[in-house]
Amino acid sequence: DGQNVFDDATSFAGEWRVDETLEELIPAGRVAPLIVVAVANGEDQRGHEYTPWFDADLGYGGGGGEHLQTWIDVLLPHIDATYRTLTGPGNTGLAGSSFGGLMSLYGAYTHGDVFGRCGSFSPTLMFAGGRLPRMIAEADQPDITLYMDMGSWEAGHFQDKDGTGVADPIDSLRRLQGILVDQGFVGGWDLMVVEGEEHRHNESYWALRFSAAAAFLFPGSSK
Numbered sequence: 001d002g003q004n005v006f007d008d009a010t011s012f013a014g015e016w017r018v019d020e021t022l023e024e025l026i027p028a029g030r031v032a033p034l035i036v037v038a039v040a041n042g043e044d045q046r047g048h049e050y051t052p053w054f055d056a057d058l059g060y061g062g063g064g065g066e067h068l069q070t071w072i073d074v075l076l077p078h079i080d081a082t083y084r085t086l087t088g089p090g091n092t093g094l095a096g097s098s099f100g101g102l103m104s105l106y107g108a109y110t111h112g113d114v115f116g117r118c119g120s121f122s123p124t125l126m127f128a129g130g131r132l133p134r135m136i137a138e139a140d141q142p143d144i145t146l147y148m149d150m151g152s153w154e155a156g157h158f159q160d161k162d163g164t165g166v167a168d169p170i171d172s173l174r175r176l177q178g179i180l181v182d183q184g185f186v187g188g189w190d191l192m193v194v195e196g197e198e199h200r201h202n203e204s205y206w207a208l209r210f211s212a213a214a215a216f217l218f219p220g221s222s223k
Contacts, residue, residue, distance in 0.1 A: 001046075001100050002038030004203050016207045022214065029222030031214045035083055039075070050099035052106045053128040061128065064103050065110070072114055089116030089143070093217055097121035097206045102132055105148075109135065112142030117217040120148045121206045125172045133176050141183040147192045147213040148173065148180075151199025170195055192216045 005018045018036055025031040042049050051061035080087055094107045094115040101123030108118035125133055150173035152158065159168045166174075177193045185191035194212060199205040 001096060001098075002040040005036070005038035016203055016210055018207075018210060021207070021211050025211060025214060026220065029220040030211075031220045032218045034214075034218055035079070035085060037075070037079055039071070046099065050096075050103050051127060052103070053131050055128040057129075058127075064106060068103065068107050068111070072111060076114070089113055091116070093117030093119060095119030095121070095147075095213070095217075097123075097203075098201065099124050099127070101148075102127055105132060105136070105146075108144045108146065109139055109142055112144050116144050118144055118146045118148075119213045119217055120146070121209065121213070122150055122154060122169075122201055123148070125176060133172075133179060136176070136183075137179045139183075141180075141185065145190045145217055146180070146185065147194075147216050148176070149194035149196060149209050149213070151196040151201065151205055153198045154201040156200050 005016050007015055018038070022031060022034060022036070026033055045063075047058075047060045048063035049067040050064055052064035054060070054062040076092070079085060085091070089112065092115055094104045095118065096102075096104045098121075101120040102125070104115075104118050104120045105123055108115050123132070150169045152167040152170050154167075154169040160166065161168055162171065164171060173193065173195065177191075180191055181187070187193065192212070194209055196205055196209060199208070
């Protein structure tokens with residue numbers, strides 16, 4: 001959703017203020033110098049581009065793998081050839097929110113040799129019947145550093161359909177966190193999980209959480 005990363009004028013739902021945030025954090029030494037590439041979605045093709053599988057209930061999805069492969073085959077080589085990059089998975093991250101968060105986790109698990117840093121904001125974990133958490137549970141732990149978060153009010157209000165006393169989105173986040181820890185991830189080392197109390201599913205809350213994610217995934221000299 002690159003339209004929403006830098007500028008309200010190009011966004012369809014508000015902006016993440018990534019440029020303003022990094023212009024504060026990088027000089028302060030909290031985040032390493034970064035090149036941020038914000039790729040716009042294909043608008044009416046977004047649901048196809050940003051989902052690795054078809055969801056029969058929703059009636060769309062499944063183009064995410066091919067879309068991501070184009071980034072790997074075309075976009076990344078162009079960036080490396082054009083700018084002064086540090087290459088390799090340890091210097092290359094993939095991040096997004098909602099379906100973009102889904103694709104970031106998918107990309108890190110299927111292409112850990114390319115994307116060694118993953119930022120997954122409010123990922124749509126139940127897409128296609130929760131296939132992503134199942135895929136992760138069946139996989140080996142990739143050599144990645146992972147940031148993941150969720151708001152307790154993703155739908156705009158408190159939801160607790162299973163009666164646990166914990167908001168459903170937080171339940172889903174904690175279940176996936178448990179899978180990751182069982183797999184070998186260590187909190188504070190290669191895994192950071194953030195729960196946003198009363199945070200909703202929109203850009204303003206992802207912008208609030210972005211600074212912590214950036215500092216964890218790409219720490220600067222003052223960490």
